Amino acid sequence: DGGITQSPKYLFRKEGQNVTLSCEQNLNHDAMYWYRQDPGQGLRLIYYSQIVNDFQKGDIAEGYSVSREKKESFPLTVTSAQKNPTAFYLCASSPWEGRNEQYFGPGTRLTVT
């Protein structure tokens, strides 16, 4: 089955620790995205990548970092510099051509205490 996987589903960390969220896709999509969703709110773009070894900041990139060493993988690191890291994080991918619709993973809920 083709799709996007995110792991883990739930993640707990102590304040001051960096944490990396995994995102993998086997859809052969060129583009990948990370969004943050807070309760009762829409999606806010953190980073996106159009191609391997290239990525761009979204609207709320401060306190986050990403890498794109492989087409299939786009991990997100939430650093200790992120002031309010507790949120639901969604990864998506798109073909970057045609309709370019985004397909989403199941999300990771990060809780930092």
Place this chain on the structure above:
Amino acid sequence: GEDVEQSLFLSVREGDSSVINCTYTDSSSTYLYWYKQEPGAGLQLLTYIFSNMDMKQDQRLTVLLNKKDKHLSLRIADTQTGDSAIYFCAEWIATGNQFYFGTGTSLTVIP
């Protein structure tokens, strides 16, 4: 930036039709989409419409696009309790490859 607005909440009775509305400000959108998000899950692509179309029907779903008014709607016929979710509209503007999501509408279906 682009503004994509939706009403926050909608309640309907089971078996009735639901209409979820979306307005946007940039008229250069190429495709517009509707996504569904169930609690604690990712977004699921429901349907899409190309910007030169007025209407698209897909089983119980009907999408209407009024480009003049920059208004997009999703009609769900015979709404079921399983349709309770948050619905997001989204638009893709090919020039500059910009993708914008709406604020989401929480649909509650009352049995």
